[in-house]
Amino acid sequence: MIAYIMCFILFLVGLYGVITRRNLIKIAVSMSIMEISTFLFFALIGYIDGGVAPIVDPADPVKVYVDPLPQALVLTAIVIGLATTAMMMAIIIRLYRKYGTFDIREIKNLRG
């Protein structure tokens, strides 16, 4: 149970960063922290106490295996997360070239 609570706290840390930070790069880092907490959660729900890696061994049929599906999901989600992070960094670099700053308070063309 403690692992799930830590995972939730990690999510909140990321959320706090996104809300309070003023620097674009720090917002992107906070987004990554939130993302990682989600991946961690997926890895946790597949875990079974005392389970081994899910490689079926016909000689030993009573072995307990951990659930392999969440691991596959996490791998997919990590790849997607890489794409979103790269996209966000590309936009941040472009923003820096246009505005000459990473400060979000000075980037406010759009209003209303």
Place this chain on the structure above:
Amino acid sequence: MNPLIPFFVVIPLAGAFLIMITGRFLKEFDKYLTSLILLFLAIISFYSLFTTGENLSVYKVGGWEPINNVPIGIYMVMDGFNTIVVCIINSIGFLSALYSISYIKRYTAGNYFYALFCLLIGGMNGVVLSGDLFNIFVFLEISVISSYALVAFGVEKSELEASFKYQVLGGLASFLILFGIGFIYWKTKTLNIADIKEAFSNGYDKKYYLFVQILILSGFGLKAAIIPFHAWLPDAHSSAPSSISAMLSGVFIKAVGIYVIIRLFFNMFVVSEGMAILITTLGTLSMVIGVFLAIGQWDIKRLLAYHSISQMGYVVLSVGIGMILISRGLNSEVAALAIAGGIFHLINHAAFKGLLFLNAGAIEYTIGTRNLKEMGGLARSMPVTSATSFIASMSISGVPPFNGFFSKLIIIIAAIMAKFYLLAALAVIVSIITLASFLKFQRYAFYDKSIAGNNQQIKEVPFPMAFSMIVLSIICVLLSLLVIPGVRDVILTPAVNILTDQLRYTTIIIGQ
């Protein structure tokens, strides 16, 4: 059994990669290829619409058959409801791609634009056709990442800022959705929507269930820009190139937002009264607040973007009324009417909001501004744009005999029959305010005399743009035929049946 299901995803994805590879060597190839791909997809989607009917066809990716009636592969499902959405995606997509042939000359790197456009279409088709929860997430991310890039396509200050805001909120939505999927998988040990429904109907923990529903609703609500989650929409939709605004506003928020909410809350979760009331409240809030935010806008595309929020409110509201009636177990005919009204309005909104954004793009293309105060007297110099935008404005405001009138009428009648008199009154009032707002748009852009009216330089837009606008305006008029019982039975009734009949979706998919 429909053999065409995988083509909706494979063809646009293959097209995107082909454009990236060949676009450097073959000039002019990419734009025609995109239009051809989308024309083909539009044709096969209409073919599927007329052949599917009440049937439900399943395609198992990789050919993994179920073991002991437990589905293990990824399922792609085609039924009466999602063929309609697929038709919307591909036909509006085709017209936008055609419109882009002339419009996109203002930007550089046309082949990247078309590659991203194909990815957007492929992702949306995947979300809509998927019968597997995690697969929905994967395709959602494909389409969302390409929409981030397309919003920022102009790489000017406001485009980049809009894209950044959109990415932060879109990323947050993705994490909420992913958490929701994790929680569902934790309890049910399956990701197939039909199988989850079966697992949930065998009994569940009420609080846990509510928590999952809230996570899923807020995640997809952020994608659909229902009112407390709407902050990114006006910026993103007004900054994108106009053909992309038409796609995002006309199709994207429906395919990845409203469609998934309706699908999951009817066919995956057991319909509960509390959740139904929450969804109806959110819909009413979007409908009312969206229109009040829209009325003060002077930037055409921002005005249209706020109206998207308001019109999506109508869809969510009427589907919510249907959910309330189903959860109380009474008046299933009125519930079916309310849901039919919602789906009908969803189809209509794709046509007229797509058209309005294409009109806004045509105005911007010709006179180079989006500010209503700097326009005027365009009716004489741009007759096609003027006439088509008049049709679209009247459709969105619900003036007979255009399509918006009939769908709003069905929604209001359903609300009155369900004894939600306040909601019916609000729907009428919002419709009147919408009319006022679009009369303002018409007057300032096309009829009021101003400096722009005396300028002889202003010409009508090139043929591909004009053609797309004319076709969409014809569609706007023709869609009112859906209200005739014979046509409605073919198109709307199967979609309503798959949603209202709580067990049919599950039993057919698990039984196969």
